[in-house]
Amino acid sequence: MIRRACALVLLVPLLVGCQDREARAQNAELTRRVEALERQLSAAQADRPAGITADADRVVSEAAAQNCANNLTRELEIFRQNSSDRIYPRPAQLALPDACIDHRVNWITRTDQAYTFSVTDTAGRELVRQSSQTGS
Structure with a gap:
């Protein structure tokens, strides 16, 4: 053992x-x-070409701006659908969606029946322009 x-x-x-x-x-x-x-x-x-990073940043910025525009349009259209007189909200009645925090929304046309706005980056470059289907 x-x-x-x-x-x-x-x-x-x-x-x-x-x-x-x-x-x-x-x-x-x-x-x-x-x-x-x-x-x-x-x-x-x-x-890898040097411009790829810049292109990627541009694409991401444009996609974020489009997301902002889509969310804002959704808010505007929902407000109009729920409105008894079928009008778009006045400035005091609308809060910008969270998706628009890093962007600037510029109202080009804003009436009870139509809207057009653009979304710009912090440098002021227009990334997206969107309009109501009933307006200009």
Whole structure:
């Protein structure tokens, strides 16, 4: 019994040593793969044209402005549908939707029966123009 225990005690360091070598080999392989992926990523980023980021920012800004315009139009049309005299809201009756927080809404035409507005960015560049179907 003691001999078996001694044999097991002597085998444990050998087994641990084998596991350590395997773990080190796996870590080295994973490190090599990560470094290869990092090189590929760097190469892909270097090959990307510089204007892509600017184009992406422009597209996102225009999409956000369109979302603002769509939400505002929805608010205007819901108000009109629920209005007994079928008119669009007056300025005091309308709160801009949350989607318009980072944009400026410019009213071009705003009457009881029609509206036209534009949505601009913080620099004043018009991103979207929207009108009621019954108005100009």
